[in-house]
Amino acid sequence: MSTPESTGSPVHVESAEHLDELVSDNDVVLVDYYADWCGPCKMLEPTVEEIAEETDAAVLKVDIDELQELAQEQGIRSVPTLQFYHNGDQAKQVIGVQDKDDLVEIIDQLSN
Numbered sequence: 001m002s003t004p005e006s007t008g009s010p011v012h013v014e015s016a017e018h019l020d021e022l023v024s025d026n027d028v029v030l031v032d033y034y035a036d037w038c039g040p041c042k043m044l045e046p047t048v049e050e051i052a053e054e055t056d057a058a059v060l061k062v063d064i065d066e067l068q069e070l071a072q073e074q075g076i077r078s079v080p081t082l083q084f085y086h087n088g089d090q091a092k093q094v095i096g097v098q099d100k101d102d103l104v105e106i107i108d109q110l111s112n
Helices: 016-025 039-054 068-073 100-111
Strands: 028-034 058-063 081-086 089-095
Touching: 016 028, 016 058, 016 068, 028 039, 028 100, 039 058, 039 100, 081 100, 089 100
Parallel strands: 028 058
Antiparallel strands: 028 081, 081 089
């Protein structure tokens, strides 16, 4: 399918419609739900940026304070929460700081 709007770096989601469009336009998508005040989110940020640069997955970031309604619709109760999509469908969700290798492994599994 198509590549994310900003190849090699995370794309900041601007609305629920924007999220839907990006999820349906890309084969494998990682969505990082975060908040600026969240310490663990800041710890995870370099990992998410590296994944955007090093994998073919579209990497999206959702600020839960800016998009509270979207976060509620997605059932986000804590941050960071990472959702993985494959061909438009949510395939997995993980909560909290994760090891880069584990996240890349999930993306690789969804890509094959």
